[in-house]
Amino acid sequence: MSAHLIVGPGALGRLVGLSLAKAGRVTLVGRRPLPTEQTLITPAGEALTLSVPTLTLDRLPPLAPDVVHLTTKAYAAEAAHAAIATRLAPGTPLVLWQNGFGCQSRLSERHDGPVLCATTTEGAWLAGDDRVVHAGHGATRLGDLANRHLPLARSLAATLTAAGLATEAEPDIRTRLWQKLAVNAAINPLVARFRIRNGQLRDRPFRPMVEAVIEEVATIMVAEGIAPPEGEGIAGWRTLVWQVVAGTAANRASMLQDVLAGRPTEREAILGPLLTAARRHGIEAPRLAELERTGPDDRH
Numbered sequence: 650m651s652a653h654l655i656v657g658p659g660a661l662g663r664l665v666g667l668s669l670a671k672a673g674r675v676t677l678v679g680r681r682p683l684p685t686e687q688t689l690i691t692p693a694g695e696a697l698t699l700s701v702p703t704l705t706l707d708r709l710p711p712l713a714p715d716v717v718h719l720t721t722k723a724y725a726a727e728a729a730h731a732a733i734a735t736r737l738a739p740g741t742p743l744v745l746w747q748n749g750f751g752c753q754s755r756l757s758e759r760h761d762g763p764v765l766c767a768t769t770t771e772g773a774w775l776a777g778d779d780r781v782v783h784a785g786h787g788a789t790r791l792g793d794l795a796n797r798h799l800p801l802a803r804s805l806a807a808t809l810t811a812a813g814l815a816t817e818a819e820p821d822i823r824t825r826l827w828q829k830l831a832v833n834a835a836i837n838p839l840v841a842r843f844r845i846r847n848g849q850l851r852d853r854p855f856r857p858m859v860e861a862v863i864e865e866v867a868t869i870m871v872a873e874g875i876a877p878p879e880g881e882g883i884a885g886w887r888t889l890v891w892q893v894v895a896g897t898a899a900n901r902a903s904m905l906q907d908v909l910a911g912r913p914t915e916r917e918a919i920l921g922p923l924l925t926a927a928r929r930h931g932i933e934a935p936r937l938a939e940l941e942r943t944g945p946d947d948r949h
Contacts, residue, residue, distance in 0.1 A: 651673045651808065652674040652713070653676075653714060653717075654712060655675060656719050656721065657678075657679065657719060658678070659721075659775065660774050661746055662677070663687065665746070666701065667687055667689040667701065671812060677701055677704070678705070678706060684703075686699075686779060687700075687779055687781070689781055692785055706729065712738075715741075715742070716743075717737065718746060719746065719756075722913070723747040723749045724913060727759075730756055730760065740762040742763045742764075742805075743760050743764045744764075744765045744766075745767065748829070748830070748915050754794060763797075765791050765792060765805065766791070766822045769788070769790075770789075771787040772787060774901060784899075788815050788817070789815065789817070791806050792818060792821070792822035802818035802819070827870065828875065831875075832890055834920060837902045837915075838904065839859065843855065844908065846905075847897045847898055847901075868932055869923055872926065872930035873926055
């Protein structure tokens, strides 16, 4: 029975942790104490209650998990890793579940064990300190940036799949991270700014805004040598974005959840890498720049 440490027990962290806790040993680590009795509401509406040990970052004993899952927001990932790194046995595998494409490369160099990156379309939201709702099944890809740990990725993908989170090992996770970043950029900042569910992006006045962002993102992706999963050029990116919008129509995107809860958002982690790439290639991206410059509270 493998032991998993979940650092950052937000919606995604608790979804991953409680899913794994059905067949393994799981400990949740956060900034504040949480109830040990945690309930996972499945997409079918079933309530599964589990007893899961919880710890806080400021009172960590030496730890010996088989795998550490870092499920904090991107802006908190490096600080959270620093808080636990000296408590871990050398060589402990680390899985990064962050949006964006920034902390992954830095932590891959800094951590002394294998580092896998995950990109997922699983949907989840918190219904309290003791309850997480699995809003809809998605798909997860898992791999390391240098493609040196594919056997580990395959083993962990099998574990996650058995826990109910469909996962595949991915030899080119860098491309997958960029693809997820492109989708997030077209969806999250807009739904957070206007406080709407994903599906409302299909309606006016929001649809033309999404299309304008897709055009800029597609140009940047071409310059970076990143192709959409299906199709070619802007048509492929347009298909991908609208497929995700349709598949998550009833969802509140993670950035919107953060805005509604008064938490910091991952706007910089999502838009920053795209704008950096645009500057590197001499590409104008005024709509992305406006989304980065104008926060979710500046809607007018």
